[in-house]
Amino acid sequence: MNTMKRASGILSLLFVASALGSVVEDFEYLEVSDMCGLLPLGTNFLRPNTCDNWVSCASNLTVFEQGTCASGLYYNKTTGRCANAASVTCPYNDVATEPANVCANEIDGAFVMDPTSRTCRGYILCKNRKQIKANCPNELVFHPTSRSCVYQTQYTCPETQTKTASPTCRALTNGTRLAHPKQCVQYYECDDEILHERSCPAQMAYDSARGRCVDMDAAECYEGAVLPEPENTFCLNETGYARVGYFADEESCSQYYICAEPVANKHDTEPKHMSCPLGQYFDSEKLSCRDRMNVRCRLDRCIGTNMAYVNVDGNCQAYGRCSGGLTVSMGHCPSGYYFDERSQGCSQTNYHYIACSAQVSVPTEE
Template structure:
């Protein structure tokens, strides 16, 4: 009797009745077609159904490939590496096991007996968990399920943006195994083709418009006026009384290089003329790094803008002023309301 057969006999004694089922179709929520519609073209990812498989998105469609024998695909280096150097979390536990036992990635008390990379499932009896180190079922064996094999953080490399398919302006990104979820600022939509936030008219997104926000009397004292959105420099709402008599907020956004001003019941004016407490990079940095004046610093410093957000700040040398219109430091005195230290400047909130 060989060692594998002996091990199986021992497990049968411990488990009592073993629930067996031949794995015909591995459980997986993995949909490469959907993922390729939500990421930048050229993105390469793990195929969670096999340790040595990978998928690349080409023209929005998934193209699959596999590593040579003895190699597994590594999502971070985007290359095939020796299997013993790659941590593989596969939805098919027998994908990398020629013959032997493997833990069920979805269950603490489940396991598979693998033969020729095909799996037969077993399950520990109640109160027992499978120990992948000793291949035994142990009472109350501590178990913390690892990352779901179908998780985008097991599939995509860190730093790849993926569109939230339930929300036109939402996006997600994996970083060190954690999912970061966020939305584009203001009324921008997330563009999965270019991996950035952009104007809604530039992004193809089919969605259901949410109902208008209801306004309180303080936010909208009367119908027909514009008010700031109080979260961005260029966003605003139009106060409108609907047929039911409710005051609702209809969102809008100022065009490029203009911020919203509350003067004259609301208007969009040149951004250097507006003092704004929010991120002044909202319009900038979508095609290349751009700079913006900082609020309340006397026009000496600047924000470094990328994809509509401030990623760093700096100060002009030798006491020079920063001019966001010309995008440079200058000896000429700059007195834009955007960066003036006076409390009398126009506030966009």
């Protein structure tokens, strides 16, 4: 997989933002160039916490630029132009410049709810009357009464809080997408100033430069974002349909897989991988682990054995010399002699082991 990473260039301020929450949630605290690192190339937006400053992210044809509207004008993020201040609704005019200090009357070391958190994961640690913002671990939310992180079954985040406008989306136009800083198959999207987390379709990933989902092999991921482990497709047949049952491992004659029934029309992506006892191979016809001499193996018979010499598929007079678990050379018994893997030598007796016998084709009727 030749997936590229898009450099973000996050500076030291990012580490401050990370202490407050995720990079995307703390978008407005980042350096402007780092904001562009999360956005598609060529994105224009209102600089956070201003009404008349704008940012134009670099594209393939332009360079990064910042600007300020002329006196008396505000930047309209919808049209991407400066206009008369009276005709533009600035999303930051109604935002308090200095939020109330919730730690003013709290004891040192107290935990309190973060009133700006949209998902109820946020909380504040009071230290010397100062506020230190943080988030509960994934799958947990902050309970304002017990003042602790609990499972979502123990506390339901109020609907009014989850619908609060996102500080990230105030500066961006409706429909703007941002890269997910950790998962390349996910991204964020602003919808009516609410930040939503989205997922790409199967086998696709989010390209942070193009701002859309593309084939995984072609995705330019945000720096630090990772792709999931490739899906196990062993339980799919050549036509793409799920197969169920016991199947030989295509890389080892002594191992096999068990494919379970599909769930919700999805093939088994975690088949059980089993091994036969030492000295035995998996027989696909009898669905059994059998003596390796009684099973025809098309793979290297030196794999998984500590023997020095092994029989060769299709020729009972030939033998293979093993080293490091692989066949390194071939040999041949004298005329009238047959190699016996069990005795590790050539014998005049032909035991007709299935392991080395030529496969007999069944004649068809004319």
